[in-house]
Amino acid sequence: MRSLKKMSYLVFMGVALLLLLVIIFIVRQYQLSEQYDTIITQSEKMVFQLLTIREQLTTSLIKQDWKAIATTANQLEDLNSSIARLQENPLIPGEFRLGMAHQVDVSGIAIASREILSSSDKLTNSLVLQDKMRSLTEYLLQFDRIIGSQMRAKVVAFQTVMIGALGVIICLISFSLILLYKKALIPLLHLKRQTTDNDVISTGFLYDKSTCSEITIFVDSVNSLLDQMKNRSATQELPHTLSDELASIINESNNISNGIINYAQLLKDSYREVEMGNEEMKILQNIIEGAERIAHLNKQI
Template structure:
């Protein structure tokens, strides 16, 4: 036999801890999404800068203004610095970092630009330079898609963890309500029926199952009052005492039942969002109906 107060406090404590965990997970998810957005934005800036440099180099090669190539080398060095900072980001996987080093050689591209001015066979070097630009552009586009896909996959997986935690909270809350119904609401309903019966003093009170200590104490007190002899000279005093006890019991029970009914109603109203099963929804409806029926029975005792 355990205390109803302790059970309720334990349920609130567990649910509160889980809700705190949900809030912390939500904050971490917000930070993670922000960090990935920064990585994606940085990669898109690198891609845009490279496309701009590629267009400038192409125009230079077509027009034959070879002296402009030297000024483009500085832009490539700045772009290489941006790419190095992207490689240092912890959100980029080691395999992708290695691929960035192997496939995207901006330093080699800068060397080709310098050789374009100094070499004799500029046509052949121009073809080689165009091939290098096209290759780097393709790899940058591929890496952009990979980074976006990894970010989306990790955020979705993290959201699945949050959804699982929410489901766990709903399950624990439903389990708590089921225990309250079995060990509190149902015995109180049986107790109210026996109190209204005419043979209460002869047969006593039989709750027939394990109940919480508060309900057991209440049943024992009512049974003790019912068994007292009217010839003891204290029948009138006992009647007043019983009325006061019943009135206090009705008020206390009604208040707790209202809290249980409201709690169950909130869970039932959020059944679609929490994805509760039909069995859980039926149990919540039984709790609401049973609580309302008990409250009505107890009100008759006033």
């Protein structure tokens, strides 16, 4: 038999903790989404810078504008800074950061673009520069696709875990509320149905063994009060019964004494007519006086 207070406290604390866990999941999902969006935005910005630089280098190589090629070194430095910031993000897996450190050589491309202006064999150096740009572009485009898909996959995986956890939380909350309903509300509804029974005053209220302790104490108190009321009513009815019986006895006694007086008086009158002796008349007179005393005593009662 569990306490309703303790059970309600446990249910309340359990629901509060589960709702707090839901809030933590929601906040964590928001943080992950924001962080992954930042990574994807940085990657897209890096790819955009790379494609812009590649377009400028290709146009300059076609026109053989060596000075324009040399000026792209500054843009390559900005691209290198963007790549470095992306590598520093802890959410990117370590193998990708290690691969970028080995494959990405933006500094070498920037140096080659500056040296092409003073080089004697500009055509060969331009082909080497174009080959490096092609390799860098292929690698960074592939990196952008992979990192974007992985970040989205991590968000989806976390959302899947969160949905499963929410399902478990909803089940636990439902179980807690069902337990509270079974232990507290169902016994109260059962007691309400018993109030419509006319025999409940004599039989008392009944409850199941699984009812919480507060309700059982309350019902036992009500049943005790009902027993006291029944005992009090029985005690009050007893004097009325005795008084009624006594009144009936007195009434019957009065009737008998009146009958004795009447019969004795008739006998006395008849004895006078036949001139009976004094002794018999005295006996009848004593009988009449005795009956009158009995009637007088009955009236005093």
